[in-house]
Amino acid sequence: MPYRPTERTEARRAATRERIVAAALEQVAGGGYASAGVQTVAARAGVAVGTVYRHFPSKGDLFAEAFRRASQRELDVVVQVSQADGRDARERVAAAVEAFCRRALAGPVLAYALIAEPVDPAVESARLRLRAGYRDAFARVLDDGVRDGELRPHDTRTVAAALVGALGEALVGPLSAANGNSKEALIVTLVQFCEEALPRAHERVHA
Amino acid sequence: MPYRPTERTEARRAATRERIVAAALEQVAGGGYASAGVQTVAARAGVAVGTVYRHFPSKGDLFAEAFRRASQRELDVVVQVSQADGRDARERVAAAVEAFCRRALAGPVLAYALIAEPVDPAVESARLRLRAGYRDAFARVLDDGVRDGELRPHDTRTVAAALVGALGEALVGPLSAANGNSKEALIVTLVQFCEEALPRAHERVHA
DNA sequence: CGAAGCTCTGAATCGTGGTTCACTTCTTCA
DNA sequence: TGAAGAAGTGAACCACGATTCAGAGCTTCG
Numbered sequence: 001m002p003y004r005p006t007e008r009t010e011a012r013r014a015a016t017r018e019r020i021v022a023a024a025l026e027q028v029a030g031g032g033y034a035s036a037g038v039q040t041v042a043a044r045a046g047v048a049v050g051t052v053y054r055h056f057p058s059k060g061d062l063f064a065e066a067f068r069r070a071s072q073r074e075l076d077v078v079v080q081v082s083q084a085d086g087r088d089a090r091e092r093v094a095a096a097v098e099a100f101c102r103r104a105l106a107g108p109v110l111a112y113a114l115i116a117e118p119v120d121p122a123v124e125s126a127r128l129r130l131r132a133g134y135r136d137a138f139a140r141v142l143d144d145g146v147r148d149g150e151l152r153p154h155d156t157r158t159v160a161a162a163l164v165g166a167l168g169e170a171l172v173g174p175l176s177a178a179n180g181n182s183k184e185a186l187i188v189t190l191v192q193f194c195e196e197a198l199p200r201a202h203e204r205v206h207a
Numbered sequence: 208m209p210y211r212p213t214e215r216t217e218a219r220r221a222a223t224r225e226r227i228v229a230a231a232l233e234q235v236a237g238g239g240y241a242s243a244g245v246q247t248v249a250a251r252a253g254v255a256v257g258t259v260y261r262h263f264p265s266k267g268d269l270f271a272e273a274f275r276r277a278s279q280r281e282l283d284v285v286v287q288v289s290q291a292d293g294r295d296a297r298e299r300v301a302a303a304v305e306a307f308c309r310r311a312l313a314g315p316v317l318a319y320a321l322i323a324e325p326v327d328p329a330v331e332s333a334r335l336r337l338r339a340g341y342r343d344a345f346a347r348v349l350d351d352g353v354r355d356g357e358l359r360p361h362d363t364r365t366v367a368a369a370l371v372g373a374l375g376e377a378l379v380g381p382l383s384a385a386n387g388n389s390k391e392a393l394i395v396t397l398v399q400f401c402e403e404a405l406p407r408a409h410e411r412v413h414a
Numbered sequence: 415c416g417a418a419g420c421t422c423t424g425a426a427t428c429g430t431g432g433t434t435c436a437c438t439t440c441t442t443c444a
Numbered sequence: 445t446g447a448a449g450a451a452g453t454g455a456a457c458c459a460c461g462a463t464t465c466a467g468a469g470c471t472t473c474g
Contacts, residue, residue, distance in 0.1 A: 002418045003472045013421075038462060048423040050464080059462060118325030131376070155396045161380065162373035162400050169338070169372020170365050189362045193369050197404035210442045210449040220451075245432060255453040257434080266432060 017055045019045045024066040029110040033117050036063065060122030067123050070114060071130040074103055079137045089145030090195055096137065097167065097194045101187045104171050115168045135160045145198070152201045163194055224262045226252045231273040236317040240326050243270065267329030274330050277321060278337040281310055286344045296352025297402055303344065304374065304401045308394045311378050322375045342367045352405070359408045370401055 005013075023045035027036045038059050042049045056062040082096035104111035113119070114130060138160035145151035167190060174186055212220070230252035234243040245266050249256045263269040289303035311318035320326075321337060345367035352358035377397055381389070 002416090002474070003420065005420065006472070009420080009471065016421085037460095042424095049462090050424065051422055053463065054421065118331070124325070154399075155392070158377050158393060158396045159400055162377040162397065165376020166369035166373040166404075168376065170369040173368065185362065186365060189365045190369065192361075192406065193366055193404055196406060197373075197400055199399065199403060209444065209447055212450065213442070216441065216450085223451085244430095249454095256432090257454065258452055260433065261451065 016045075016047060016051065020047065020052055020055055020062065021066050021069060024062055025070055028063070028066065028070075028113045029107060032109055033063070033113050033119050033123070038062075058122070060120045063120065064122045064126045067114065067119075067126040067130070070110060071126060071133070074114065075130060075133045075137070077103060078134060082137050082141050089141050089148070089150050090198060090200075092141045092144075093138065093163070093198060094191050094195055096141070097163075097191050098187055100134070100167055101171065101190055104167075105174070105183050105186075112172065116172050131161075131164055134164045138163050142198070149201055152199050154199045159197070159199070163197065166190070166193065166197075223252075223254060223258065227254065227259055227262055227269065228273050228276060231269055232277055235270070235273065235277075235320045236314060239316055240270070240320050240324050240330070245269075265329070267327045270327065271329045271333045274321065274326075274333040274337070277317060278333060278340070281321065282337060282340045282344070284310060285341060289344050289348050296348050296355070296357050297405060297407075299348045299351075300345065300370070300405060301398050301402055303348070304370075304398050305394055307341070307374055308378065308397055311374075312381070312390050312393075319379065323379050338368075338371060341371045345370050349405070356408055359406050361406045366404070366406070370404065373397070373400065373404075 020041065024036060024041045027041050027044055038052055039049055041062070042052050045052075052062065056065070078096050078099050081099045082092050084092060084095065087095070104115075114127065119127065135157065139156045142151060142154075142156035142160055146153050146156065170186075170190055170193075174182070227248065231243060231248045234248050234251055245259055246256055248269070249259050252259075259269065263272070285303050285306050288306045289299050291299060291302065294302070311322075321334065326334065342364065346363045349358060349361075349363035349367055353360050353363065374397060377393075377400075381393055
């Protein structure tokens, strides 16, 4: 039994893999998915193209993982903020919306890639999971609001999805070119929009 | 001067062009953009591949035109409904939202293609114009509402975009599999959502 | 050391589907 | 009718970028 990869070697291997994922992510954050070819990423990671395929079965899998990473990072922040206790649903939604917007506006290219840019099917599924994650985070807050009597009973999943969509769409345009000033105004508008959209219990139903 | 295309001939030519666009649209409506290759569309239109290129400089241009057609049809309905006079902004928004949802749920594959499916850059711009069209239709209603004192002054463009995004996102999931029953419930939820999201003047601002 | 098994390399390969173009067919009109 | 010009044809072509693979270079351990 002349050879068995030792811990040290496996660590090196893992590090290479890590560099590749990181490079993929940097590339997407810098130039969008459209700019992210396997050759480019390999070069950025300082490895040969073949090495990428030693670590990932296909381009789709590589970027699916990269998206998953970035998604998780983004999602964690929003979930964190939305779960703060001692606050009512309206406050929690407002906090989550603000966090969502700030992060998107801080990294517009990545945000665009995660939210809206055309991608491979394999990556698309990672994106769907992200959107579902946001939706569920909002839905949890809404459910709590209903339970506590702050909100009247409603289809929380659909409303949560609508909130996510509203943010995405309203941000996509500004993601390309938003100066610092309009950013803050935009955030205020969206926070207010989402707050008001909540089906509060004390309010009359119109239809 | 032995040959000059006569009216009759030009009509035939136009008809062929029309058949190609129609075939492209049918293909997208039936199987999504992913299924829409030039060969397939040509076959469906009953012409050779080369003929497609006699009428359109590229695949992108062909589908951009097809998208424009479909978009216009969809948009016209919503604009029409949203401009009905003798109604206040809330009612007009509700009517527009309902029309939007009903049409999307009636042709889910086309709706998905128009709203969310990954497409060529050339087609993407047609899509952006569609979204902008919806946004502007809503924005006009909102502006009227502000002018009439029904709504308080706000960033109508952003709010309108948010409404469009809310509908798109909330519909994308159900577009794949929605039975008749849940459809109606979904529409009610979304109409109410959008009505409540409006920044009405008589309401307290929270933030 | 040296055999074995691993990782890395990157030029060559390959698949897909949009695009071309030499040719045929049709239309017009002297 | 026949010359000229346009529309239509579809097999061949080609660009592009993902994927492969035979060999070079490391790492481990008897």
